[in-house]
Amino acid sequence: MSQETAPSPTADRASGHATGAMREAVVELVDVHKSFGQLEVLKGISMTSHVGDVTAIIGASGSGKSTLLRCINMLEIPSSGTVRVHGEEIGLRRNGHGESEIADRRQIQRIRTRLGMVFQSFNLWQHMTLRDNVIEVPIHVLGRKRDEAIRDADALLERVGLFEKRDTFPAYLSGGQQQRAAIARALAINPDVMLFDEPTSALDPELVGEVLTVIRDLASEGRTMILVTHEMSFAREVANRVIFLHQGLVEEEGEPNAIFNHPKSERLQRFIGSIR
Amino acid sequence: MGIDWSLLALSPPGWGGVLLRGLVTSLEIAGGGYALGLAIGVGGAFGKLYGGPVTRDLLECYTTAIRAIPELVLIVLIYYAGTDAVNRLAESLGHDAVNINGLVAGIFVIGIVQGAYSTEVLRGAIKAVPFGEIEAARAYGMPSGLLLRRITLPAMLPHAIPGLANLWLIATKDTALLAVVGFTELTMATRQAGGATKDYFLFFCAAGILYLMVTLVSNQIIRVVERRARRGMREV
Numbered sequence: 001m002s003q004e005t006a007p008s009p010t011a012d013r014a015s016g017h018a019t020g021a022m023r024e025a026v027v028e029l030v031d032v033h034k035s036f037g038q039l040e041v042l043k044g045i046s047m048t049s050h051v052g053d054v055t056a057i058i059g060a061s062g063s064g065k066s067t068l069l070r071c072i073n074m075l076e077i078p079s080s081g082t083v084r085v086h087g088e089e090i091g092l093r094r095n096g097h098g099e100s101e102i103a104d105r106r107q108i109q110r111i112r113t114r115l116g117m118v119f120q121s122f123n124l125w126q127h128m129t130l131r132d133n134v135i136e137v138p139i140h141v142l143g144r145k146r147d148e149a150i151r152d153a154d155a156l157l158e159r160v161g162l163f164e165k166r167d168t169f170p171a172y173l174s175g176g177q178q179q180r181a182a183i184a185r186a187l188a189i190n191p192d193v194m195l196f197d198e199p200t201s202a203l204d205p206e207l208v209g210e211v212l213t214v215i216r217d218l219a220s221e222g223r224t225m226i227l228v229t230h231e232m233s234f235a236r237e238v239a240n241r242v243i244f245l246h247q248g249l250v251e252e253e254g255e256p257n258a259i260f261n262h263p264k265s266e267r268l269q270r271f272i273g274s275i276r
Numbered sequence: 277m278g279i280d281w282s283l284l285a286l287s288p289p290g291w292g293g294v295l296l297r298g299l300v301t302s303l304e305i306a307g308g309g310y311a312l313g314l315a316i317g318v319g320g321a322f323g324k325l326y327g328g329p330v331t332r333d334l335l336e337c338y339t340t341a342i343r344a345i346p347e348l349v350l351i352v353l354i355y356y357a358g359t360d361a362v363n364r365l366a367e368s369l370g371h372d373a374v375n376i377n378g379l380v381a382g383i384f385v386i387g388i389v390q391g392a393y394s395t396e397v398l399r400g401a402i403k404a405v406p407f408g409e410i411e412a413a414r415a416y417g418m419p420s421g422l423l424l425r426r427i428t429l430p431a432m433l434p435h436a437i438p439g440l441a442n443l444w445l446i447a448t449k450d451t452a453l454l455a456v457v458g459f460t461e462l463t464m465a466t467r468q469a470g471g472a473t474k475d476y477f478l479f480f481c482a483a484g485i486l487y488l489m490v491t492l493v494s495n496q497i498i499r500v501v502e503r504r505a506r507r508g509m510r511e512v
Binding site: 113189 | 406415431505508
């Protein structure tokens, strides 16, 4: 329970678990803006995710959910604002055209190895078997020993139910299997936070369940996760905090019960109504 | 009229040995030039895709010029201009004119020509790699050099192989153009043998068969490489 990291304005207010004590903030966004050309997608978002939090980001398509998630690991670089991971601010600067860019490549590469991203379209490396996908980053980026990495990879693949498929190439697997392998790949770096970008949106309906089961399992072991999702019943079940985005702003945030059963804002009421 | 097969004997007075030495030289130049061309191609493709405006313009000039000019002209031009430039440079540095190794010059010439075509083949192949795979590597903190080596190059290989295989076969035959600058590769050796014995037909048939053998063996190797590169891809 470190008290050293400066709490952001929203840090204590929105914490889902009413533990009373301050838990360490893992991811903090302060007044993050993001524009693509003339289009402002994020209009000043602040949020904090503490150790053990499962944060679900919900909202209509185009509300900026995925962009927000991608700003955390700088796959999208915020036009302005601050992102901190474990209290360390990711350095940004302006280039000659006034655009925001990464100030220190090595810093972001180091921070990214603490963030396990799972993509909507899996993005497994197609030229590698599942096991090779899982050991790639531990060996080549984190410098782990090959036999250790293989042992851990096999355990992770076992956990997501794909040990028998470890020597198979991704193209020969179903979407659900590929996404479970992608989760194993993310877990292999032993991340501080798992970032899920609509992990079930590209799946056939009958394959959604197997992926949600894996994510539910991770939530129950106390992993810190930030999850962009359209699966409302799932968000309600696993998340301890829900953030509702509307047109690039946090419209409402709170515990799942409050968000889903007692929505305050009219927009959230309409959104909840529309998906029922 | 019977064919005098003894003319193809490996040791003099047969010309077989000369032909085979020519073939080896041709393969050395083709292999060296192809490798140099690939190196230029990888750099050129990445420069064209991710470089600044100046880099891109320069590379565009290079690929356009090389691909516009007939290879025969290019080879004569680069061969003489290249050796001349090296000699001038040597002189200006106070050295005597150097005798340029024909093999090195040949590799250089073929490499420059191949580099322009490789740049385009590889550029297309890199663009065929799903961006998500590159993004995933970035998201896990891979530095760009590692990403290139571990992800982009192997992922683009299946898309590049048909084009690169063509380029290799072209490289083996482009070596014949070096005959015009007096370089003794297979075609030149064949001409010498024919000139000395007046049995042109025999020697050019023999050379043709040697070139054909090179292609057939190459095809087998390419097939193995392609099968390996495409392991992760489902056949449709």
